[in-house]
Amino acid sequence: MADPTSSHDQRDPTQTSADVVVQPTPPSGDAPPQRRRLSWISEGIVPLLAILTALLIGAVIVFFSAPAEKGTRIQVTINAFKGLFVGAFGNWADPSTIPIALSNTLVESTPYLLAGLAVALGFKAGLFNIGAEGQLLMGAIGAAAVGVWLPAWLGVASLPTLIHLPLALLAGALAGGIWGAIPGYLRAKTGAHEVINTIMLNYIALRVLDYMIVNGPMRAQGASLQRTPYIQESASLPRFVGIVRSADLTEGQNYLPFVPTTSSTWDLRIHSGLLIALLAVAFVWWLLRRTPTGFEIRTIGANPEAARYAGMNITRTFVLTMGLSGALAGLAGTGQVLGLDHNLKSVFSGGLGFDSIAIALLAKSNPIAIIPAAIFWGALRQGAGAMQIASGISSNLINIIQALVIIFIAADQIVRWLYRIKRTDGGGMVFSRGWGK
Template sequence: MTETTDRPRINWDQIARSSPLLTFLAIFAALVISAVLIVVADPAVRASAGYFFDRPGDTVSAAWDAVSGAYTSLFRGAVFDYSASGARMIRPITETMVAATPLLFAALGLGIGFRAGLFNIGAQGQVLMGAAVAAWLGFALNLPVVLHVLVAILGAALMGGLWAAIAGVLKARTGANEVIVTIMLNWIATWLITWLLTTSILARAPNRPISPAVDPTAKLPLLLGGQFRLHWGFVLALLAAVGVWWLMERSTIGFKFRAVGANMDAARTAGINVNLVFVMVMVTAGLLAGLGGAAQLLGADHSLRATTAGTIGFDAITVALLGRNRPAGIVGAALLFGALRAGSPLMQTESDTPIDIVLVIQAVIVLFIAAPPLVRTLFHLPGRPGTRRAVEAAS
């Protein structure tokens, strides 16, 4: 006899189609848990806790000051600094947009893959390879201003697409698991760029693992003038989001992508070349990730380092999941994560809050987004229609 259980099965469909309410509650729960950690880490709270039973108000007041101070500093560093004056007041929101730009490009590509049923973990390597090509084209060529930046951007996109195509071809021809292949490609890209930065290909001085700065003609133009770092890459990222929406919702190719993601066998029976779709999806994702690398290099860093990609590729996975793989949601999620990046330095310097709290917020968001039933349980919500929990709630 086969034993059955009533435990819910968490699958990709639950993650990708979770409701906006669950997304909001996941973010809220992450902020609450992080607030608890802020309270525990605050010296004033720990000191007042020593005489809590004598004066409990001191502990409550210290806890409130710690949490409100941390999140206020996060807001001032990411959205609007009301204590500053002039252009410095709105500089935080522009920094949030700068940080969100490469995340948006990479997450759009990942979202396409997720909807097509491919769990692409290789955005990190694709971003880094795209940034490397953008850097080389940016300082090695001598071209007019508009042409130079276009060549650097297109070269980065092409490199990202070719790097991702490796995983797509291996998936199509051999059935290799794209998760394993893309993780390995991430490491290959990291160490390849690290080595190239010790050669004359990407570095002028072998003892300094950093490339020359790209020529001014290859830099993405600033959007609001020299007082802000916000560049036209952010506008290109928004245009890319519109393009991805059209691709996935209005084009024949997007229909094939979604059909393969919904039911691979049914798509093959309907005459769709599933193996070709695998390659096309990976190339499209790589093109967008390469654009993210170009935006980071040509718009913000201007010189290539082994750490140029940072954690963009991995954070983009969370951004895509948080945005439910839809362009509009990804834009909002990218801005949220950009705000966490932009606001964390001020949160650390002014409120003495460990910057690792931001990483905790991101990690907890991932945890709750990946486990929708956990969020429903925490907030006593009914299950999805048709599930046992939903039927019990309705009865």
């Protein structure tokens, strides 16, 4: 728990009784006041060291698998990491590349923010939502359907943005939410573990997407790619800054920015989906910390037996949490469709669902800490392509680094042992439980 306000809050229900037992007894006498502040600094440093260690091991892997035709091993390794940085944050020797790189990194981070938040919310209730991937796909399908066809369904030529865009967002959130609520309900009512059910629903969602787009009702007729038609302009999430081209644009290009520009340096892909993601972060933080529902979620996550004994409705909370979690993941897919691609392709999400687990772990399920975690992840993903071009190392290296980061975050004993950091937060956190409870 990197959140400084909560790590030593005695009323915090996420501190389980087991944690209290593991907690080292404080030294006799009054602890010096700065001890507390130091403790969260050292807690915050563990994830950073975990990332550093993972990157170092990644460097070692690059060193030993460097292709011979790209220079010496050292050169390739340096080029790879230089490429990673330039891809994510721009070439700082040439400042004109910086806005585009940063914008791309933030665009990449936006779905991670929402999907990571979805997984984190599940963790808070002791639910392990591996289904972000499927919920995201269903959200994207829902948003694309409403974004493309709502005016036709209503029998009108066009709709004002103020009606169409919120409805498209709602459709995405709802589709993802339903896809998330199913395993929540099954878990609460039948005890079927959400891990397997969400994975099964992932595969089903993939088939639904495949059906809808490859040989189904949503395919754009005459398009060379397997995709839906472009969404209506009124359903698109506007970009912040971009070039306005001509007035009579062809389909799929006229998604207007807030701030028009004429400089191609400032033609940025970053779109207002980022604002929605940040609002979602604030909402989840408020929900968990300031509402009775949030208290129930955290209590059930920490100790379901105690929560049941206190008369909390576990079924309701499981369905609600998974539904909200699914809605957040659905919004992640929605943002990609409405803000970035403006259509839905049959090959849509590249493992966003699994990445979101890593982000939730990295942030230790703290909604605020999701922001830096997601930006870090977006930077890695955005940099991966440039790294592959610069050094010839496959961008799959990022997946390995990702797995290493999770290992070091989940088993932070390894990092603590490597860098000699003492445990100050009293034991690891409870993420989820075994089968059938």
